[in-house]
Amino acid sequence: MTDTPQRIAVVGGGTMGRGIAQAALTAGREVVLCDVSEAVLDKARETIDGGLRRLVDKGRLEADAAEAALARLSVTTRMADLADATVIVEAAPESPELKEGIFRELDTVAPEAILASNTSSLSLTRLAEVTGRPERVVGMHFFNPVPVMPLVEVIRARQTADKVVETVEALARDLGKTPVRIGDSPGFAVNRILIPMINEAAFVVEEGVATAEAVDEAMRLGANHPIGPLALADMIGVDVVVAIMEVLQQGLDEAKYRPCPLLRRLVDEGHLGRKSGRGFYEYPPKGR
Known part of the structure; x- marks a missing residue:
């Protein structure tokens, strides 16, 4: 033992x-x-x-x-x-x-x-x-x-x-x-699967296909996820999501891992999610 x-x-x-x-x-x-x-x-x-x-x-x-x-x-x-x-x-x-x-x-x-x-x-x-x-x-x-x-x-x-x-x-x-x-591979298992999903959800919002709220509700109800991917991005930290996508893009050398420009804009604006008070959603001091 x-x-x-x-x-x-x-x-x-x-x-x-x-x-x-x-x-x-x-x-x-x-x-x-x-x-x-x-x-x-x-x-x-x-x-x-x-x-x-x-x-x-x-x-x-x-x-x-x-x-x-x-x-x-x-x-x-x-x-x-x-x-x-x-x-x-x-x-x-x-x-x-x-x-x-x-x-x-x-x-x-x-x-x-x-x-x-x-x-x-x-x-x-x-x-x-x-x-x-x-x-x-x-x-x-x-x-x-x-x-x-x-x-x-x-x-x-x-x-x-x-x-x-x-x-x-x-x-x-x-x-x-x-x-x-x-x-030991870029993103390991969970983040290699999860973070590109969040990235794709951001592309859906950027392209005007659906709002962040609609994307999250659809994934909760249609894929049985306990939390939507964009609310999850806010929990993880939008900057962390971008950083992991960059690691995947560099390590795996695949165009499909390009970080969504919307994610980069949020980071540039300081909207990092829960830790900054705003990301895809706003978070007052005592909760969302």
Whole structure:
């Protein structure tokens, strides 16, 4: 049986990093959350506290267990504080240069840790190459919202050791997730299928075939999707959708992966979805 890590570090205090940290805390793990911004870390702690309280309100977690979970969380702006973590999950923005820089630093400060990336589309083989222990680099692609979504895509780099894959799969199961092994290809499995669908939905709107509301209602009622593709784009982040389409276009060299100009215009205007308050839809501070 594979031993599962008890002390986990998460790099990146944004939406995904906070969600991964909450899932690990709820599963009884000690978590250290690292970000360059004190303000982001303060917001992350507040958000995690709120998430744990909602679990208590729904009867899914005892109040004392929620307090104990939050007590297991520590935050830091210093990467050196992650040295004793068994697994470090990088959840930084989807930039190859940024992620490679983080992996180079982690390779130095935490030489024994498994380095996992929450990348949604980038090459794990390339990330592994910037470290001195590529066999201990792996992908753990969680889905938003992390405390709710059950899937973790486990992406094996060309260099990843069997033991590392088995360890992160066991960890995912202990966090209440279902790990699915996926090959290291642009977009992996889910996003290679999902993001082009969102892109095509944007083309339908841009070409005047249907409104965003009509597209989403049609896909909910006609394809039995729980949320329409354009509302989902707002949840994911329109900028993230564009970034993944660019990775698919570059990695697979296919014209069909060209990002829809409407998506690019939304990004240029700062309309990134829920996180900016407006995307295909508007989101007042307390909800849509």
